[in-house]
Structures are given as C-alpha cells and as structure tokens.
Amino acid sequence: MNDTNLQGQKLGKKGRITRERIVVAARELIEDPDCEFSLSAVARHTGLRMSSIYTYFSDLxxxxxxxxxxxxxxxxxxxxxxxxxxxxxxxxxxxxxxxxxxxxxxxxxxxxxxxxxxxxxxxxxxxxxxxxxxxxxxxxxxxxxxxxxxxxxxxxxxxxxxxxxxxxxxxxxxxxxxxxxxxxxxxxxxxxxxxxxxxxxxxxxxxxxxxxxxxxxx
The missing domain is CATH 1.10.357.10 (Tetracycline Repressor, domain 2)
Structure with a gap:
C-alpha cells in the first residue's frame, strides 16, 4: 500500500484511514450489482469531496x-x-x-x-x-x-x-x-x-x- 498521497506527502494516521475508507467503499460498490462504480459514486458513498478522492487516486x-x-x-x-x-x-x-x-x-x-x-x-x-x-x-x-x-x-x-x-x-x-x-x-x-x-x-x-x-x- 502507498504511504504517500499524490502530492508525495507522507500519510499520517488520518490520511491512511481516509485512503482505506475510499478503497473499502470502492470494493463495496464493485460487489453490489445495483451500484455504479465511479469516482463520483465513491465520493457519495464515503461522504467525501471529489478533491479528497483525487488526493489519493489519480483516476478510476x-x-x-x-x-x-x-x-x-x-x-x-x-x-x-x-x-x-x-x-x-x-x-x-x-x-x-x-x-x-x-x-x-x-x-x-x-x-x-x-x-x-x-x-x-x-x-x-x-x-x-x-x-x-x-x-x-x-x-x-x-x-x-x-x-x-x-x-x-x-x-x-x-x-x-x-x-x-x-x-x-x-x-x-x-x-x-x-x-x-x-x-x-x-x-x-x-x-x-x-x-x-x-x-x-x-x-x-x-x-x-x-x-x-x-x-x-x-
């Protein structure tokens, strides 16, 4: 697992938790046949802003x-x-x-x-x-x-x-x-x-x- 965000900053505890939260949400969306798998769907699922998603992942x-x-x-x-x-x-x-x-x-x-x-x-x-x-x-x-x-x-x-x-x-x-x-x-x-x-x-x-x-x- 990456220990830095896309800006090259080392992840602290909060950053690691947020990144993992995004990954877990993405897995849940993939596993649900009634859900869309997209960055916007992940943002909605986690309650995060798209800018927060892009802090950790460049694209889908x-x-x-x-x-x-x-x-x-x-x-x-x-x-x-x-x-x-x-x-x-x-x-x-x-x-x-x-x-x-x-x-x-x-x-x-x-x-x-x-x-x-x-x-x-x-x-x-x-x-x-x-x-x-x-x-x-x-x-x-x-x-x-x-x-x-x-x-x-x-x-x-x-x-x-x-x-x-x-x-x-x-x-x-x-x-x-x-x-x-x-x-x-x-x-x-x-x-x-x-x-x-x-x-x-x-x-x-x-x-x-x-x-x-x-x-x-x-």
Whole structure:
C-alpha cells in the first residue's frame, strides 16, 4: 500500500484511514450489482469531496488497482502455492484437480472484482491489462516448470503449452463464475458449468503435463 498521497506527502494516521475508507467503499460498490462504480459514486458513498478522492487516486483505474492489490496477493495462498512443489507422476491427476478447484474457488470469492478487471483489460486500460498479464505470467511460469521447462529461460514447448492451458483454464472459470450469465443458463447445460467443465479442465491439464513430461524425457 502507498504511504504517500499524490502530492508525495507522507500519510499520517488520518490520511491512511481516509485512503482505506475510499478503497473499502470502492470494493463495496464493485460487489453490489445495483451500484455504479465511479469516482463520483465513491465520493457519495464515503461522504467525501471529489478533491479528497483525487488526493489519493489519480483516476478510476488507479483506485481499482488499489482495491485489486490485496486480492492479487491472496493468489499465492489460494492456489499458486500448489504449483511450487513439483508434482509426483502418480499424483498429477489429483494435483490438477486440486489446482483447478482452488483456482475456481478464488474466482468465486472475488467474482465481480476479477470480472471487472478482465473487462477493463479487454478495453485496453493499460495499467489493468499489465496487472492481468503479470498475474497470468506467474501461473504460466509454474505450469511450464511442472511440465519440465527450464525456469531460468521460461521459453520453449512447456511454456507455450502452459500459456494455452492457462488461457483455457481462465476462460472456463470466468464462465463458471459469471453471476449474470449463470442466471441465463439453459437447464440442459447448467450442470456443465456447475462442475463438468471444471472436471474436464482438470483432466486436460493432467493429460498435458503427463504428455509434455514424457516428450521431455525422450
């Protein structure tokens, strides 16, 4: 968290409380489907003047990234740690299932925030796009390493495949956690996005890791 305001002044206790108050209000607005997320809405929600908001945040993406920061940090405990130990060959299936489940649960907890991040990134909001890429690179690097890639170079077939796998995983999970989309699922496909696609994603991940390890050993 920044310990200065946009004028470069070090935040005292009051300043830290005010900044946190703004961040909490922004998170509450994002989580409420009936509320608008804008700087003016945050000002109304907190009872602060717009000038006070601009003391701490230059614009809406700047505030959004402050809201996202602790959620991004949570990724390590939520699912990344599962990849930091190389999986035994006979545990690939169970470890893949555990990873996909943990990744889904993380998205489920922070659904509105992460979906908004992706929308802003898709709109080419550069700072948010770079944050999304940074988060993706960590898991791609670890997936590539699981498949036998060299962590020093982060290039080659394992990392190319890891990028494809992560793209598929994120897409499946974003669909499965899209609250508005869920409400419109036809009855015949609803079970598919309540678990079946996640199970198949786990299976695909395990097959890819096993195949890439086998190719690497030949």
């Amino acid at each position: 993406p700047d505030l959004f990234l402050a809201v996202l920061e602790p959620v991004a940090e949570e990724a390590e405990e939520a699912y990344l740690h599962l990849l930091r130990t190389r999986w035994d060959d006979d545990a690939i299936d169970s470890c893949s299932t555990e990873l996909v489940s943990a990744f889904h649960d993380y998205w489920e907890r922070h659904s509105r925030l992460l979906h908004l991040r992706n929308r802003l990134a898709d709109q080419h909001e550069k700072r948010v796009l770079l944050q999304r890429i940074a988060m993706a690179r960590v898991i791609v690097r670890l997936l590539g390493w699981q498949m036998g890639g060299e962590p020093e170079t982060v290039t080659g077939s394992p990392y190319d495949l890891a990028s494809v796998l992560y793209t598929g995983l994120e897409r499946v999970v974003t669909i499965a956690t899209d609250i508005e989309l869920k409400s419109h699922y036809p009855a015949d496909i609803k079970p598919r996005f309540e678990g079946a696609t996640l199970r198949q994603q786990s299976r695909l991940l395990a097959l890819a890791i096993r195949d890439e390890r086998a190719a690497d050993s030949r």
